[in-house]
Amino acid sequence: MSITRTARRARAKIAASIAALAAGSLILTACSGSSASASKLDGTYYIKDVNGTSQLGQLVVKGNSVSHHEYDCDGVYEKPDVTSTGEFNKDQSQIIWTVAGDDSRNKRTGSESISTSNTSISISGSPYVRDNSDAGKALLDGFKTKCGK
Template sequence: MGITSTARRTRAEIAVSIAALAAGSLILTACSGSSDSAGKLDGIYYVKDVNGTSDLGQLVVKGSNVSHHEYSCDGVYEEPDVTSTGEFNKDQSQIIWTVAGDDTRNRRTGTEPISTSSTSISVSGSAYVRDNSDAGKALLDAFKAKCKK
């Protein structure tokens, strides 16, 4: 009788442990869901003729952090001519620029309103397209072709 009672108790303890692990897993999954939605925008986006120049604008999003780079034909795959950094506000409706680039043409200061879709981020009305989208690939190909001239 003692062995049967011990086996039942052990099975009950295992069942309780499994239930606790499952509940903990659900809680962790629920908590991580909010960070997944914040990461939906993660990636690289481009716009042509940034700030009224013939430069290529690049927006890099990692979580709530944003960096903005401007490339001329001379440095499209080297150091950017202008770099600014910022972060999204809580509801991701604005970018708050925290460090402006050194170039006097740089307009990335203060806050700028944004809107998003699955393939683009519009910053103050300028649409930056995701690099791996059809529009992004076409924009990069056109910029490279222009720079080869």
């Protein structure tokens, strides 16, 4: 009898271990899937004349975190004039702004819809181009020329 009980306990422990490993594997797969899709967006993006101003808009993406900075000619080499932070929603169709900058010109509040491509992120229809793309390099060169730097 004791051999039967020992065998049953061993099988039960093995089954529990397999179930735990399977559950852990599913959790890790789910986590790696979301960070993998977020990481393909990682980088720095720019837009000219952000919010209808002559300022340069910069969007920095790190995983699911997003920061938005606005620069004038002097600030682009130092500290941004306006900064906001946020994060992507689960399906990366929106940015939810969590901390708005204290500048009254800041337009980044609530949430905004986004669409993405390999070289850009559009926020509410305004395209931010990746800094190392041809369009991004041209935009930055034009801003530097305008600012006389």
